[in-house]
Amino acid sequence: MKNIWLIAAGLVIGLSVNAQTIIKDKEYVSGKWKKSKSPYIIEGEAKIAEGKTLKIKAGVIVKFRTGDKRDYPKTNVGFLRVNGTLIAEGTADNMIKFTREGQYGNWGVVQFDSKSKGSVMKYCQLEYGKFIRSIVQGDNAPGAISVYKGYAEITNCLITNGWTGINCKKGAYPLIKNNTITGNEYGIECNSGSKPKVLNCIIWNNKTTFWNNGESEPKISHTLIEENPAKYGISDDGTNIIGRNPMFVSESSGDYTLKSNSPCKGKAKGGLNIGAF
Template sequence: MRTRELVLTALTAVLFCGCPSRPGVKPVTADKVVAKSGRADYRTIQAALAAARDGDVILVRPGTYREEVKLPENRKGIELVGAGPDKTVIDAGGGYAAVRFNGDRHRVSGFTLRGGSSHGAYVPGGKHRIERCLITGNGDRGVYLSTMSGDGRAVIDHCTIVANRVSGIYDGNEGPGTRVTNSIIADNGRGIAIDGEPDKTIEVRYCCLKNTSTSNDEFAGEGNIRKDPQFVNPAKGDFRLGPSSPCRGAAADGSDMGCY
């Protein structure tokens, strides 16, 4: 029999990130709980995923999880929910990617994804959701949408994708299907690199694009800005928004752009 636990979702930065412009606390029911210590079903994220069924919600409590997380190929609709990017970190430790999205329609929210020798999030196929994540410090791309196992596409919402060596997002698809909204893509080698034509391959709306080096980053989507997001202290990895940041209140719903 499945054991379920009522928890509070990391979608609320009021609880986890201290940001008053986010929606109110929303209760969710977790099927599995992961924690470094104390009461939990599993000590590693991968162990929880190995036991997951379609549609399971896995709550990951605060801590730094040094593992390469691989969402299962034979499952759909798993939700992996962290306690917020300032509290829950997936560090690949030089492995290929912090999170690999196998399967279809999985959702990952509330994490920092870092330490990938190649990528923070690798999407070789399927369509997935990446929400309220800080994706930084990866050797190649922050998010890589590949055609390796089909057409890898994602909805990327309220993410901060910053300081990845080659590009913030790379979309290898030539057709539509990926949407990036309410996010900050800044100070990567390139911002958003694509194989197809801008605005025909990837929809970008209400995003801040800053310090990029290719013309592919000229997206005409509604609400996009090209300004310094004014992070608090990026040199020390503090990517919260400063008090006068143009990203404050600039998301589609009037909340802040980015993961905080």
């Protein structure tokens, strides 16, 4: 009898260790995603319907399929389309991670459509995101995060090793606060009349810091920026730190916390630190 109980306990532990949840292509998602059922593996287009809410709890890992077909609808990569509400709230010690499935390639995007309401991404890590072409009305959605026409709150997030950190399109006006955006092709893109508010962020070591066109008017303050925003037609309000190394503990090993002598220490609006940590 003792041996039977030991075998049963071993099976339970094995199931717990190997728990995962598969999200099929075109599947609608809502409710709660929990750490106990993580990782969630998105094989294609996952959709939050208008009027529905998906809550992702702290510590959850979301993995997206990678591939080379990015022309919607004939894609072979994972991505998340938000027509409803996404509440992805981790903690400083237990972030939510959006990453690729496997060791190579890039996934699609977390795309907030014009119908999305009240979405929040807080204490999330996003890496290896790229883009989807023609996802809405013939328009593209580049970036780990893309906001189309509407509003989303993106705070205390770390965005690395992707195409664009955050993309804003068609008059989008997200709040981009206390994020660290580094190691991407582009830091923040502002297109077609977008008006994001960028506050207390680090935008560093991206191949291009900003892409700003189409009469967009980003408002940037208390942010460490590698290049002068005037280069991209963006005004500096005098509160930003331009061209100074943020002094991460170890960028090469993925530790983006700040050294004690970082110029970002205590320089955020309100006297806290600039950046995600």
